[in-house]
Amino acid sequence: MKRKVLLIAAIAATVILSSCGMKVEEIDPALTNLTSAYQGGAYEQAETLVKDLKKAYRKMSDEQKSKFDELKPEVEYAISTVDAIYNDFNNAQDLYDKKMYYESSQALDKLSVDYTLPPTEQKKYDEKKADVDAAIKRLKVNEAFKKVESAYNGGDYDLASNELSVIDTSSMSDEQKEIQQTWQKKINASKSFVQAESDYNNGNYSSALSILYGIDTTYLAADQSKKWSELKDQATAAERRVNSVQKAIDIAKQYRQIEGTAQRDDYFGMVYSAIEHSDYYLVKVITTRNANGQDRYKVYKSSGDVEYLGCASDDANWANEENSGD
Incomplete structure (x- = not known):
């Protein structure tokens, strides 16, 4: 391999030697040119300058000799x-x-040790x-993406x-940045x-629907993408059912207040078209009152076969217990 020669403007003119040296x-100036040639990698020129300065060594001052003695072995x-x-x-x-x-x-590490x-x-x-x-960082990023994929395919989305x-993002390529963004989505x-x-x-149907409608389904896992529509329909129906029950209860409360009855005996309030957007054409609300004066509401769908829909009450313990029937 030929030695690398850099042409440096600052040392364009070489030192001209006379017959007397x-x-x-x-x-x-020669010492300055030698420093520039060495630092610039112009080693052929530096070699010539070293030879010429050796001949002039006796003419040098102590300071010049010190500078030359430092540069010479390095060159x-x-x-x-x-x-x-x-x-x-x-x-x-x-x-x-x-x-x-x-x-x-x-x-490269070996090179830096050897020289x-x-x-x-x-x-x-x-x-x-x-x-x-x-490049090694980018390689490690690809290896890290495989770990992300493995955890994701295993359903461990937190992992x-x-x-x-x-993942170290400092040396990511543009393609890797896009992959990272896609994985995040x-x-x-x-x-x-x-x-x-x-x-x-957990019965939080409104929250479930809000989340489902906010999901970009193009980024869902394959099995989740198939379930998305089914879950949306189930949550929609469940929310409608809950809303119907609550509306029936609200109407029953108003009815009881109008009637002004304080009897503890069961009574029936029939609610028809008052429930908007409902699949239940006829809802029956059965209201009872416990010894503490707290109303207990049970709602049934009674179009066709009777179906128990739900209950509510200020009596929280009762409302949370499994209903065994009237």
């Missing part, structure tokens, strides 16, 4: 190792191009190491959410569906 006034080391360093760089690059990012990182890198090569190393580290939240949709199911099973 370098002049005293030429030494400082000579760079010249002697630059070919091997670039061979190692090329090896690391080949591994990187093959997407063998961990191996490329190891090759004391000159400024130009140190800069190249830092840039390449950053590229490799970023999937946790796995997604700990899928997890949110599935968690919302689970909450809607829970609300429905």
Whole structure:
């Protein structure tokens, strides 16, 4: 491999030696040019300057000798190792191009241990190491996505959410960012569906419906997507039933107040078209009053076969007990 030669504008003119050698006034500029050539990776020019400055060593001041003595071994080391360093760089690059990012990182780590890198090569190393580290982070992101997918497919949406939240986003590609956003939407949709199911099973039909209508079904899991319409219909019917029961009870309360009766005996209030948007054409409300004066309401559908719909009361203990009939 040919040694890297950088043309630097600041050192465009080389030191011209006369037959008598370098002049005293030429030494400082030569030392400055040597520093620039070394730091810029122009090692052939630096090598020439070292040879010329050696010849002028006796003419140097103590300060100039100190500066030259510091630069000379660094330049000579760079010249002697630059070919091997670039061979190692090329090896690391080949591994990187093959997407063998961990191996490329190891090759770069070995290079940094084997050599004391000159400024130009140190800069190249830092840039390449950053590229490799970023590629490894992206690789780890893909591995993390697999964990998210596994948890999600297993129905553990909280775990999937946790796995997604700990992913390092600092080096994500644009494609990975889109995948992350899609997973977040899928997890949110599935968690919302689970909450809607829970609300429905606990009798919170209005909440269940509100959640269901807020879900973007395109992001639901396959089994949830199939259940969405069924659960929506069930919750709608259940909410309608609850609303019908409550409306019947409200009307019964008003009826009792109008009647002004305080009797504890059972009585019947018949409610027909007063219940709006109801599947129940005829609702019968049976009201009783306990010893403490608390009303107890039981609602039945009586169109066709009698069907018990529900109950309510200020007597909470009674209302929560399983009804064994009138």
